[in-house]
Amino acid sequence: MTEPTIVLIGAGNLATQLGASLLRSGYRISQVYSRTTKNANSLAKKLKAQSITDLKKIDASAAIYIIAVKDDAIAAVAKQLKLKDAIVVHTSGSVDMNVLKGCSKNMGVFYPLQTFSKTKTVSFKNIPVCVEGNNKATEEPLLYFAKSISKKAVKINSAQRQQLHLAAVFACNFSNHMYSIAAELLKKNKMELDLLKPLIQETTEKIMEHEPAKMQTGPAVRGDKNTIDKHLLLLKETRSYQDIYKLLSNSIALTAKKNKS
Amino acid sequence: MTEPTIVLIGAGNLATQLGASLLRSGYRISQVYSRTTKNANSLAKKLKAQSITDLKKIDASAAIYIIAVKDDAIAAVAKQLKLKDAIVVHTSGSVDMNVLKGCSKNMGVFYPLQTFSKTKTVSFKNIPVCVEGNNKATEEPLLYFAKSISKKAVKINSAQRQQLHLAAVFACNFSNHMYSIAAELLKKNKMELDLLKPLIQETTEKIMEHEPAKMQTGPAVRGDKNTIDKHLLLLKETRSYQDIYKLLSNSIALTAKKNKS
Numbered sequence: 001m002t003e004p005t006i007v008l009i010g011a012g013n014l015a016t017q018l019g020a021s022l023l024r025s026g027y028r029i030s031q032v033y034s035r036t037t038k039n040a041n042s043l044a045k046k047l048k049a050q051s052i053t054d055l056k057k058i059d060a061s062a063a064i065y066i067i068a069v070k071d072d073a074i075a076a077v078a079k080q081l082k083l084k085d086a087i088v089v090h091t092s093g094s095v096d097m098n099v100l101k102g103c104s105k106n107m108g109v110f111y112p113l114q115t116f117s118k119t120k121t122v123s124f125k126n127i128p129v130c131v132e133g134n135n136k137a138t139e140e141p142l143l144y145f146a147k148s149i150s151k152k153a154v155k156i157n158s159a160q161r162q163q164l165h166l167a168a169v170f171a172c173n174f175s176n177h178m179y180s181i182a183a184e185l186l187k188k189n190k191m192e193l194d195l196l197k198p199l200i201q202e203t204t205e206k207i208m209e210h211e212p213a214k215m216q217t218g219p220a221v222r223g224d225k226n227t228i229d230k231h232l233l234l235l236k237e238t239r240s241y242q243d244i245y246k247l248l249s250n251s252i253a254l255t256a257k258k259n260k261s
Numbered sequence: 262m263t264e265p266t267i268v269l270i271g272a273g274n275l276a277t278q279l280g281a282s283l284l285r286s287g288y289r290i291s292q293v294y295s296r297t298t299k300n301a302n303s304l305a306k307k308l309k310a311q312s313i314t315d316l317k318k319i320d321a322s323a324a325i326y327i328i329a330v331k332d333d334a335i336a337a338v339a340k341q342l343k344l345k346d347a348i349v350v351h352t353s354g355s356v357d358m359n360v361l362k363g364c365s366k367n368m369g370v371f372y373p374l375q376t377f378s379k380t381k382t383v384s385f386k387n388i389p390v391c392v393e394g395n396n397k398a399t400e401e402p403l404l405y406f407a408k409s410i411s412k413k414a415v416k417i418n419s420a421q422r423q424q425l426h427l428a429a430v431f432a433c434n435f436s437n438h439m440y441s442i443a444a445e446l447l448k449k450n451k452m453e454l455d456l457l458k459p460l461i462q463e464t465t466e467k468i469m470e471h472e473p474a475k476m477q478t479g480p481a482v483r484g485d486k487n488t489i490d491k492h493l494l495l496l497k498e499t500r501s502y503q504d505i506y507k508l509l510s511n512s513i514a515l516t517a518k519k520n521k522s
Contacts, residue, residue, distance in 0.1 A: 159450070173480075178431045179468050191421055194389070194413075203432075208462075212437055230423070
């Protein structure tokens with residue numbers, strides 16, 4: 001018995017890492033598609049696959065087609081795929097599954113929750129992979145497929161995936177912006193973000209084990225109006241950061257109040 | 262030659278960890294003060310020191326007095342100390358050094374940038390310690406003292422310390438609130454924060470090596486108005502989070518624009 005064959009559409013960061021991981025897990029990648037010959041060839045060679053730059057040349061006999069291209073390119077790729085009953089998935093957190101309608105009877109989503117770079121090899125073992133299918137005949141094998149490369153594969157529906165993506169914006173994009181503001185404030189005053197790195201690490205380590213709301217520290221949760229006022233004064237020349245400080249301090253105080261009652 | 266003797270005022274999380282670290286580095290702790298007998302005794306025993314609950318009984322012959330009590334209790338403690346020319350420091354990021362005026366000719370700040378718990382033993386080796394003194398005769402020995410327990414001891418002035426404390430609110434307190442909002446959104450939709458933990462870890466790991474502003478990802482920095490609008494719609498029932506989403510997305514876009522130009 002042979003493992004199901006996979007066609008990889010895309011040759012970016014995710015496609016590179018996912019392809020390598022699939023190969024390590026014993027899957028056969030039959031083709032790698034990219035718009036540019038160079039990218040297609042480069043990844044195809046690594047994955048021992050055929051390189052294609054024209055979707056008309058796609059191998060119609062594979063079991064799973066993974067579209068791992070940029071969000072706004074998914075629809076255009078999908079329009080060119082006609083695959084009867086093979087499983088076709090995209091890998092996006094925010095794009096609707098139905099964009100794949102017309103590709104195949106069996107469509108789904110294979111959404112790994114991690115950021116990827118081409119060069120840093122990652123193991124999928126500990127990366128949560130969220131799968132969804134338009135029917136049971138898709139969803140079940142898709143879940144097993146995900147479980148074969150990740151210990152953290154779960155089924156979630158489209159509504160949940162949207163909320164998950166939104167939550168990721170808060171937890172990752174917005175917290176990164178907080179680091180960015182901190183770095184800017186320090187730079188202006190001839191200090192380095194290095195001073196705060198151990199504290200940042202400790203903050204994230206704590207929430208690996210505990211509910212973040214219960215780990216909240218700082219002037220806002222203490223109701224330390226004195227310090228809050230001092231800080232707002234320090235921010236008087238950067239009004240936009242002052243606004244952020246106010247809004248977030250109020251929100252922290254509100255959350256603390258809610259959790260108490 | 263003997264190491265300088267230290268009196269520790271306070272028996273909370275920081276005093277506990279700092280005392281243990283000083284002892285390991287070969288310092289002698291002569292006394293531990295706490296308002297409550299139980300806390301004073303418990304820490305004094307660990308540090309092979311005398312336990313006192315009355316500041317009138319303080320050993321006047323020590324070289325360094327470290328006030329490691331809550332911010333709003335520092336002034337009250339300081340009023341009771343009359344120590345000629347020993348070095349007296351507090352350990353707060355936000356309290357003015359001058360609150361120690363009257364304690365001694367030589368006063369300063371010894372501010373370790375980390376959160377501490379009583380039970381989790383921490384090494385001070387990698388914790389940044391920011392020191393300040395009211396004169397060179399205080400600042401120089403204080404810096405060497407800090408360097409003797411931490412590889413990351415630096416001199417910073419009061420204005421910098423205030424900015425540092427403010428930056429820490431953004432980098433730690435506010436980012437923790439972002440995790441808290443993410444956890445709440447997920448819980449409402451029957452998912453766990455666990456799904457986002459690898460991504461959160463990767464986000465912090467990235468800024469250990471790179472400037473946060475350059476590592477920014479997500480819809481706001483991409484100018485992906487479509488996704489932003491979808492997210493705002495998902496937040497329509499929690500107006501305060503919608504406000505946060507808008508303000509932070511605008512701020513991210515503004516930062517990206519500034520960095521480009």
